[in-house]
Amino acid sequence: MNPISIIFVALAMSTDAFAAAIGKGATLHKPRFTEALRTGVIFGAIETITPLIGWFIGQAATEYVQDFDHWIAFVLLVALGLHMIYNGVKDEAPEEDKPQQHSFAILAVTAFATSIDALAVGVGLAFVDVNIWIAAAAIGVATTVMVTIGVMLGRVLGVVVGKRAEIVGGIVLMLVGAVILYEHLSAA
Template sequence: MNIISTTLLALAMSTDAFAAAIGKGATLKSPKLSEALRTGLIFGVIEATTPLIGWAIGRGAAQYIAAWDHWIAFTLLVILGIHMIYTGLKDTESVEEKPNHHTFIVLAITAFATSIDAMAVGVGLAFIDVNITVTAAAIGLATFTMVTIGFMLGKVLGIMVGKRAEIFGGVILIGIGSYILYEHLYVLV
C-alpha cells in the first residue's frame, strides 16, 4: 500500500470515532483541551491496536471475525447509546450537573465499539503485502486527531443542545452502530 492509500484508509477508519467524540464532548459540562487530548489518546491507541489484532487473527481465522464484526459493533454502540439516552431522559426536572470528564471505561468501550471495523480491516490486510505497523500507526494518529477535534466540536454542540446533550450523544452512537450494520448487510445484498 502506498502513502495515499494508507492515509485514506486511516481517515476512513477514524470517521465513526470522530462522530462518537462529538457526542462525548457534547455531554460534558465544560470540555477542556486536556480532556479532548485524553479522549483522543484513548481512542487512538485502541484504534491503532485493533488492526494489529485483526491482522494477527487474519493469519488464522478471518472468516470468524468477518462474520460477526458488524453485530459486535452494532450491539455495543446501541447499548451505549440507549444508556446515554436513558441518562439524558431521567431526572430532567432536577438541574443535575454535567460531568467534567468521562470515565476511562466508558471511553474505552466506546473506542472499542467504533474500532471493530478497523479490526476487520486488519483481517483483510493480513492477505496483502502491507506494513501493518505503519498502517496501524497511521490509523491511530488519524483517530487521535479526529477524536480530539470532534470532542471539541461537541463542546459547541453541547451548548446548542443544552441538557439534552446526553440524548444527542446516544442517538449519534445508535446511528453509528446502525450504519455499520446497514453497511455490512447492504454489501451482502
C-alpha cells in the first residue's frame, strides 16, 4: 500500500470520529481548546490501538487466505464505506438530554464505537503490504487532529457537516478498497 493510500485511509477513519466530535462540541457551551484537545487525544489513542488489534487478528489468518486477500480487503473496505454512507444519510432521533461536560468514560465509549471500523480496516490491512505501525499512527494522528477541530467547530457547524463528512469518508474508504484491488490485479 502506498503512502497516499495510507493517508486516505487515515483521513477516512477519522471522519466518523470527526462527525461525532462535531456533535460533542455542539453539546458544550463554548468549548475551550483544552477540552477539544483532550477529546481529540482520547479518540486518537483509541483509533491508533484498534487497527493494530485488527491487524494482529488478520495476521493470524493470512496463511489461509493469501490467494484472495486483496478481495477480502476490498470487500471489507467497501462494506465499511457503505456503512459509513448509510450512517451519513439516515435520520437520527433528536437527543433528549445534552450533557454540559463530557466525562472520560463517555468519550472513551464514543471513541471505541467510532473505531470499530478501524479494527476491521486493520484486519483488511493484514492482507496487503503495509507497515501497520505507520498506518495506525497515521490514523491516530489524523483522528486526534480531526476530533480536536470537530469539537471546536461543533457549536458553529452542527450535525449537518458531520453527516456529510461521514458520507465522504465512506466514499474514500470504498475508493481505497478499489485501489488495493486494482494494484493487486494489475501486478498479477
